[in-house]
Structures are given as C-alpha cells and as structure tokens.
Amino acid sequence: MPETRRALGADGLVTLKELALLGALDGTEKLSCSDLAGRLDASTQTASRRLQRLDEEGYLERDIVSDGQWVEVTTAGERRLQAEYADYRRLFERDAGVSLTGVITSGMGEGRHYITLSGYMRQFTELLGYEPYPGTLNIDLTEESVRRRAHLGAIEPITIDGWEDEERTYGPAYCYPATIIAEDRYEPAHVIAPERTHHGDDHLEVIAPDRLRDTLGLQDDDEVTVDVEQR
Amino acid sequence: MPETRRALGADGLVTLKELALLGALDGTEKLSCSDLAGRLDASTQTASRRLQRLDEEGYLERDIVSDGQWVEVTTAGERRLQAEYADYRRLFERDAGVSLTGVITSGMGEGRHYITLSGYMRQFTELLGYEPYPGTLNIDLTEESVRRRAHLGAIEPITIDGWEDEERTYGPAYCYPATIIAEDRYEPAHVIAPERTHHGDDHLEVIAPDRLRDTLGLQDDDEVTVDVEQR
DNA sequence: ATTACTAAGCACCGAGTAA
DNA sequence: TTTACTCGGTGCTTAGTAA
Numbered sequence: 001m002p003e004t005r006r007a008l009g010a011d012g013l014v015t016l017k018e019l020a021l022l023g024a025l026d027g028t029e030k031l032s033c034s035d036l037a038g039r040l041d042a043s044t045q046t047a048s049r050r051l052q053r054l055d056e057e058g059y060l061e062r063d064i065v066s067d068g069q070w071v072e073v074t075t076a077g078e079r080r081l082q083a084e085y086a087d088y089r090r091l092f093e094r095d096a097g098v099s100l101t102g103v104i105t106s107g108m109g110e111g112r113h114y115i116t117l118s119g120y121m122r123q124f125t126e127l128l129g130y131e132p133y134p135g136t137l138n139i140d141l142t143e144e145s146v147r148r149r150a151h152l153g154a155i156e157p158i159t160i161d162g163w164e165d166e167e168r169t170y171g172p173a174y175c176y177p178a179t180i181i182a183e184d185r186y187e188p189a190h191v192i193a194p195e196r197t198h199h200g201d202d203h204l205e206v207i208a209p210d211r212l213r214d215t216l217g218l219q220d221d222d223e224v225t226v227d228v229e230q231r
Numbered sequence: 232m233p234e235t236r237r238a239l240g241a242d243g244l245v246t247l248k249e250l251a252l253l254g255a256l257d258g259t260e261k262l263s264c265s266d267l268a269g270r271l272d273a274s275t276q277t278a279s280r281r282l283q284r285l286d287e288e289g290y291l292e293r294d295i296v297s298d299g300q301w302v303e304v305t306t307a308g309e310r311r312l313q314a315e316y317a318d319y320r321r322l323f324e325r326d327a328g329v330s331l332t333g334v335i336t337s338g339m340g341e342g343r344h345y346i347t348l349s350g351y352m353r354q355f356t357e358l359l360g361y362e363p364y365p366g367t368l369n370i371d372l373t374e375e376s377v378r379r380r381a382h383l384g385a386i387e388p389i390t391i392d393g394w395e396d397e398e399r400t401y402g403p404a405y406c407y408p409a410t411i412i413a414e415d416r417y418e419p420a421h422v423i424a425p426e427r428t429h430h431g432d433d434h435l436e437v438i439a440p441d442r443l444r445d446t447l448g449l450q451d452d453d454e455v456t457v458d459v460e461q462r
Numbered sequence: 463a464t465t466a467c468t469a470a471g472c473a474c475c476g477a478g479t480a481a
Numbered sequence: 482t483t484t485a486c487t488c489g490g491t492g493c494t495t496a497g498t499a500a
Contacts, residue, residue, distance in 0.1 A: 021318060043494070
C-alpha cells in the first residue's frame with residue numbers, strides 16, 4: 001500500500017473530496033475557508049487547518065490571496081480519490097467488466113523496451129502463463145473509453161512487481177485479462193498498465209502470446225474493442 | 232440533506248466501507264475486532280468501538296458470538312455508501328449519461344396515484360415545463376441496468392419537494408430528463424424516482440406529457456431503452 | 463472581509479483489564 | 482481466544498484574536 005494512503009486521514013479524504021466536487025480537480029478553484037467550512041459543517045478554523053494539512057501532505061496546491069484562496073487538487077490527490085472511487089465501484093459493480101474501444105496506433109514503441117526486460121518477462125511467464133510477444137499493441141482510446149478506463153480500478157489485477165538493477169528502479173504494473181475484438185476476429189490478451197495511471201490518459205497497451213497485428217490482421221487506425229473481464 | 236449523513240463521521244464511513252468490502256453488504260459476514268483492526272490499521276479497541284457506534288447509529292446489524300461477530304450493513308448503511316459512490320461518480324464521470332434497458336410492465340399502478348396529487352403535479356408543471364399524463368410508464372430493468380441504475384446518482388436531478396397534508400407526508404422525488412426509445416420511435420420524458428432508492432430495485436417509472444404507450448405504440452413485455460441525459 | 467495563530471475543551475485513541 | 486469496559490494521554494476542534 002502506498003504511503004500516501006496512510007498520510008491522509010479520514011477527515012482529509014472527506015475534505016479532499018469536497019474540494020474536488022467544488023471543481024478543484026479540473027483546475028484551480030477559488031474559495032474561502034468559510035465556504036468550505038459550510039460544506040464540511042465545521043468551523044472556519046477547521047477548514048483552514050484542513051487546507052493547510054492537505055497542502056503540506058502534497059494533495060493540494062494553494063495560492064492564498066487577500067479575499068480567499070485558489071486551490072487545485074494535485075496528481076497525488078487525484079490518485080487518492082481514484083483509489084477511493086475504485087473501492088466503491090468494487091462494492092456496487094463487482095460483476096461488471098469493462099469494455100473499451102479505440103484505434104490502433106504505432107505509439108512510441110517504448111512498451112516493447114520495458115516488457116522485454118527479464119525482470120518483467122520472468123513474471124509474465126509465471127503469472128500470465130505465457131511468454132508475451134516482445135512488443136505491445138498500442139491503442140488510442142475514444143473519449144468515452146478514457147473515462148471508462150477508471151473502471152479498471154474495480155477489477156482485480158494481476159500484479160507485476162517492480163524491481164531494480166544497478167542503474168535504476170522499474171515500477172510495478174497491473175495486468176488485466178482481456179479479449180481483443182477486431183472486425184472479424186478476437187484474441188485473448190492482457191492489458192498492461194503502470195500501477196500509477198493518470199486520470200485522462202488516453203493510451204492503452206496490450207500484450208499477448210503472439211503479435212496481435214498479425215493474428216487479428218490489424219494496422220494503424222483500425223478500430224478494436226478491448227473487453228476486460230472480471231475474474 | 233438527510234440527517235443520516237450527519238450522524239456518520241468520517242471514520243465511521245471508512246469503517247462502513249471496509250465492512251462492505253469484506254462482504255457485509257450482500258449478507259451477514261463473520262469477523263473479529265482484530266480482523267477489522269488490521270484492515271483499519273488501528274487497535275482492536277478502536278475496531279470494537281467503531282462497530283458499536285455503527286450499530287447504535289443504525290448502519291450495522293450485529294450478532295455477537297463467542298469467537299467474533301456476524302455483521303451486516305443495513306439499508307441505511309447501504310444508502311450512505313451509495314451516496315458516497317454517487318459523489319465519486321460525479322467527480323470522474325460527470326459527462327456521461329446513463330442508458331438503461333428493460334421491458335414494459337403494467338406495474339401496480341401506484342405511480343399514477345401519486346403523480347396526480349396536486350402537491351406533486353404543481354411542481355411538475357413548473358419544473359418540467361409540462362403537465363404529465365396522469366399515469367406512469369413502468370419498466371422492469373434488465374439485470375445489468377439494475378446495476379447501472381446506481382449511475383443516476385452522478386446526474387443532477389430535478390428535485391421535486393416533499394409536502395404534507397392533514398393526513399400524511401409525501402416524500403421528495405427526483406426527476407431525470409430522458410429519452411425513451413422504442414423499436415421505431417422515441418419520445419422525450421422524465422424518469423421519476425423517490426429520493427431514496429434501494430440498491431437492487433429493478434423498477435423504473437417514467438412520466439411524459441402524453442401517454443407513452445400510445446405515442447410509442449408500446450404494450451407489456453416490449454423492450455425499451457431509457458437514455459438519461461446529463462444536463 | 464480574508465488566513466491562521468494560540469489556548470482551552472472535548473473526543474477519540476490505545477493500554478490495561480474484566481467477563 | 483473473544484467483546485468491551487475504564488482510564489489516561491494525545492490530538493483535533495472551536496473560540497478568540499492577530500495580521
């Protein structure tokens with residue numbers, strides 16, 4: 001469990017969510033402590049202190065001006081809210097899979113580099129039951145699928161541990177069993193994503209035993225559907 | 232805002248969510264205070280106290296036995312979690328509408344009785360811009376749509392206030408602007424739902440200016456889609 | 463009007479203990 | 482083992498105040 005989850009108390013989470021609902025997720029939002037105090041049903045002092053703490057803990061950026069302050073939830077804050085959202089999705093939508101659509105793109109080929117590293121490849125073989133083709137299928141998601149991507153949080157992933165060599169560390173990743181559906185064919189595969197994904201990331205990478213461009217007859221700009229299954 | 236939202240503190244909510252994740256939403260779940268303490272990263276005393284409070288406040292049913300306790304989240308507890316879930320959906324899926332499908336049913340005709348009461352009808356005329364046909368179209372939702380129904384929480388409803396006469400009180404209701412799509416026709420309408428809806432309710436009621444069975448040519452067991460729009 | 467400090471109070475926490 | 486009590490300490494909250 002990331003340390004950030006520990007640093008943020010229950011009250012901090014409630015406050016952060018309230019700020020996000022006020023619009024501080026999408027950009028900077030102007031408010032005063034008494035605004036927030038009203039929403040939290042607490043004193044202005046408490047609102048002030050909560051804002052200070054969230055700032056100190058790195059969940060909030062603040063710019064204090066004479067008649068209030070401009071606040072914006074940081075990436076860390078958004079991650080925390082996403083994690084919470086995933087919990088609730090697990091509660092109320094545990095049976096639902098996630099279906100994402102997008103078009104094939106060449107991407108930047110960096111996925112290929114990472115998955116072929118032995119530290120990852122060894123785990124793929126063990127946890128997925130096959131040795132992936134040394135490259136990733138890159139998909140640019142539609143706008144709606146970008147939003148739905150968050151629903152992956154409700155699905156139990158296969159966790160690929162991070163590791164390190166002499167030079168650097170390599171972060172953990174999640175694998176989600178999926179079916180890739182092209183015009184007239186489909187193949188089992190896995191969506192692979194870094195443990196930490198941002199809200200708004202429109203890119204999806206897929207691995208499979210064989211080269212999916214061949215087995216599915218795909219080329220750039222072809223549309224595919226990725227059905228991620230609940231295990 | 233319902234008073235229950237005030238009674239449950241931030242820590243209580245965290246605890247309730249944890250219990251739900253453990254399975255106490257679907258039925259009775261056995262656990263001990265030390266189990267819960269571990270998950271909450273707190274002492275067994277705190278776990279014990281939190282369980283007591285949730286019980287007292289009506290969010291939890293408990294049955295204490297010699298080697299632990301059986302717990303189950305109550306309807307009030309589930310409502311509270313649903314409300315929280317709706318907040319998170321509002322954060323991360325504010326642009327998405329909800330599409331529900333089901334089949335026409337005769338229902339029990341009780342919707343007709345309520346909506347024709349002047350206390351409601353007056354508000355419909357003012358807030359929806361039309362005087363509804365004095366009856367509701369009743370739809371039995373598919374299993375998947377029953378789950379998706381929860382997503383209505385992410386949509387800003389038109390709120391119909393509750394009221395009372397000499398004899399009894401009538402609860403508030405939510406209206407959601409929607410398009411009802413039949414085989415070959417569609418009509419603008421509103422989904423109407425009591426403010427407090429249960430998880431698992433498979434029934435949907437729709438009102439419109441004219442009798443939808445006529446304008447859409449519908450009869451029992453016909454399939455319709457209800458597209459609820461984000462305003 | 464703001465934000466945020468200080469100080470007093472209260473609630474919550476966990477250790478110890480009982481049943 | 483359990484649950485849950487008492488009790489002492491800590492930390493959060495609010496009132497008052499400063500800037």
